[in-house]
Amino acid sequence: MATPISDFAHESAARARGALRVVGVDEVGRGPLAGPVTACAVRLDPDRIPPGLRDSKTLTSARREALYIAIIAQAEVSVAHATVAEIDTLNILRASHLAMERAVAALQADHALIDGNLIPRGLGCGATAIVKGDATCLSIAAASIVAKVTRDRIMVDLAQQHPGYGxxxxxxxxxxxxxxxxxxxxxxxxxxxxxxxxxxxxxxxxxxxx
Structure with a gap:
């Protein structure tokens, strides 16, 4: 299993540049054929960081669920979506960025740490793109976990309404x-x-x- 991320370097660097509300942002659901794309923004308290944070893709389902509960309890969290209609109208990249923008806006962030190499154009605050950020940045790792658990739960609910697709x-x-x-x-x-x-x-x- 991958080693947990041990430092708060990206967040501390943004704070050193004057940012007061630094959030990590990630999304899940670009590749599926069905369902919304889901984004999450997380503002961690440096004194209350849940132990064991790492990229959601490296965690078991049970461990993701446990960390999800801890993150919700110990951090400021915002989850947002772009709908299937928005995905079909805008394209999946723009829709995923729209979901990120919505998540960041809800936390009134002044700097966002974005997983990947592109910064959504409508964030309304400063931002840093971090390639493989979910594996190197605590806040992004937390966002990846919450986004993944949230969207998986949505798809389980939709599976009950539309059985047979798995x-x-x-x-x-x-x-x-x-x-x-x-x-x-x-x-x-x-x-x-x-x-x-x-x-x-x-x-x-x-x-x-x-």
Whole structure:
């Protein structure tokens, strides 16, 4: 298992430059064929950092859930989404940035540490892009955990409403089982029509009915 992130260097550097409300930001859900894209912003208290923070992808589900509870209890947290309609209208990159902007705005941050190499254009505050930030920055790691747990829970709920696609296990990602279900069960209102596998099935259906 990956080593926990042990320092607060990125956050401390932003504070040294005069930022008072520094948040880490991450998103989850760019790759799935269904469901929203979810972003989280977290402002950690340097004196109350939950032990064991690391990139959510390196954690077991049980450990993510435990850290999620600790983060919610010990930090300022904001979660925001971009809808399927926004994803199809804007494109997935812009929609994920929109979700980030919403999460940051809710915490009234004056500096955001963003996972990745791009800074959303509508943040309204200073920002630093950190490649692989979820593996090197405590605040981003915390945001990655909360975003992942939140979106997974959404997809479990949606799986109960739309059984057969396996969303409770695949979170909407294009697994073989999900793709097969798209062929047999069709497209739901939660599927992203701008994504090629979904678009192709809709095109096939339109061609058949003409």
């Amino acid at each position: 969303w409770e296990a695949n979170a909407g990602y294009p697994t073989k089982a999900h793709l097969a279900a798209l062929q047999t069960l069709g497209v739901t209102a939660w599927h992203r029509r701008s994504f090629k596998p979904v678009h192709n099935i809709l095109y096939q259906e339109n061609s058949i009915t003409r």
